[in-house]
Amino acid sequence: MTNAQTVAAAPLPPSATRRNESSASWRLTDRIGLAFAWFLGLLFCMITAAIVLYLLVQGITYLRPSLLVTNPSSGFSESQTGGFLDPLIDTVVIAAMSMAIAVPIGIAIAVWLSEFGRPAVLARVVESTIEMLAGTPSILLALFGTLLFEAPWLGFLSRTSGSVVFGRSFFAAAAMLSLLALPLVVTSVREGLQAIPSHVREASYAVGKTKTATTRRVLLPAARPSVLTGSMLGLGRVIGDTAIVVLLLGNTVTNDPSGSVPILSTLRGTGSTLTSYVFFNAPTGDGDQPGKAYAAAFVLLLMVLALNLGVDLVGRRGRSFRWSS
């Protein structure tokens, strides 16, 4: 480490300083490779730009402020079908509920894996479970959710009629959506914890601190950028998921509460998010109101872009002051 720094500080030999050599002197295959890399890089930038621009144009064409404050209603023309107030609110509610489940559990799992992780067999099992969860298509989680939440003993979480449990509610959808966010939170927090050099942990032990005190006061604060990054990535996944919402949130375009307790009744009832609203109103959907779908998709896109920007900012700030290993 020290040696490497010394070497880096010394003036470099002439051969190493010649950075801007021309690719004209390269072999033909290397030049083709370079051109191909450029081509692909630009292609992907263009595809992304096309999506954003297309939705931007469509969104601006169809988005009206009134859409954000009126509820969907049934009808056959754009003027009759209303806006997407409920889907917008429900998106926020369901995202908050999912993250309230995923973040604490994700942090706990990451801390256990990174700092404790014994017995090693259990740690390996947990690790591969998380990996499997990350690779599970959300429709499978949705399907499993419908089975799970129709269980009689979980009836208090959704609408019931006699002994039949409906199994679709905010609780059900948030629980399964949190499983989508969980692997992202765990992976990110764990990487953040493992990036902390071991001598920082030992410095805390070396002044008589226990492992739990070290984790709480030193490691988790140090891993805070990773916690934020993981949460935002997870949030993006939750906001963007459709399958779970369609299957488990009941896919009623407006909120349909169940019961009489004010907030609880809404959460036990069904509703829709922006994604399921887009799904419903897409040209191939039941609603078939493409203009509304574009407007909602545009709002959704803005939310996801804002999240990505946030991840970027947090990541950049987190990198500024670190220890050397």
Add this chain to the structure above:
Amino acid sequence: MEFVTPPPVRRLSGTDADLPRPAWRGPTGRPNGNGHSNGNGHSNGAPVFAGRHPRVAPASVAIDRMQVEGLSVDYGRKRAVAEVSFPIRQGEVLALIGPSGCGKTTLLRSLNRLTELTKGASTQGRITLDGVDTATIEPTALRRRVTMVFQQPNPFPMSVFDNVAYVLREQASRRPRKPALRDAVEEALARAGLLEEVRADLDHPALRLSGGQQQRLCIARALAANPEVLLLDEPCSALDPRSTQVIEDLIVKLREDVAVVIVTHNLQQAFRVADYVAFMYLGELVEYASATQVFSAPREERTKDYVSGAFG
């Protein structure tokens, strides 16, 4: 391929009188009733390496703090430290020297039982702190009495104040709040010679300090627990020469209050700060003697070769 002439081997020879040693200024300042003195031995602008006589503490000042008796540490089948015995005294700086991988750091880490945290490490032998076997002391209690500073500056991701206060607070607690702690934190910072520089920035993140300041903050942190023994694991190897000198001055000053053990890869550093030197080679303690003797008239052939730069 150009042939480069190797640099000349620096040989330390001659008598004690030839050795440039910082003057022993004796205990300065008056005791503050806490076992510490508010020494200001190096703040008067006098050159650090003024004296020619060996800077060895008078025997009356030295107090036995720790005894290492037949200590062996194994990592799996590999023996890192083999049957090592020596005392650690307050009033003296003990330098552990030796080539890479000779077990210096392992030995240091076993003094506050940090080796226990390494997988597969096992320890035999006995280490006592003030006559009590360290194996019988609760590890967190032991590590508050034998604190450690690491090679890389590693302040915690909190404010300068909280870095020191963290040590004084109960485990993960955030209480007591600032006013109650202020004096203790400032005393620790002052002992590490950092207070004047950071007085205005106590609430700033510690990771924004310079490397040398960060390392002195780590020393302040280690001193805040009021330890009997301070362990330093190559504390200057990541620092520039100026910061190194500041920290070396500090080490010399600190030995009055705490027993200081420093692992160093740098012979000149051992030469500048140590009163006693333990030379280790392949896990064995080859020689334990006063710095004067190790650097001028080592008994062992291996020590002589090492300090003269023949290997390592």
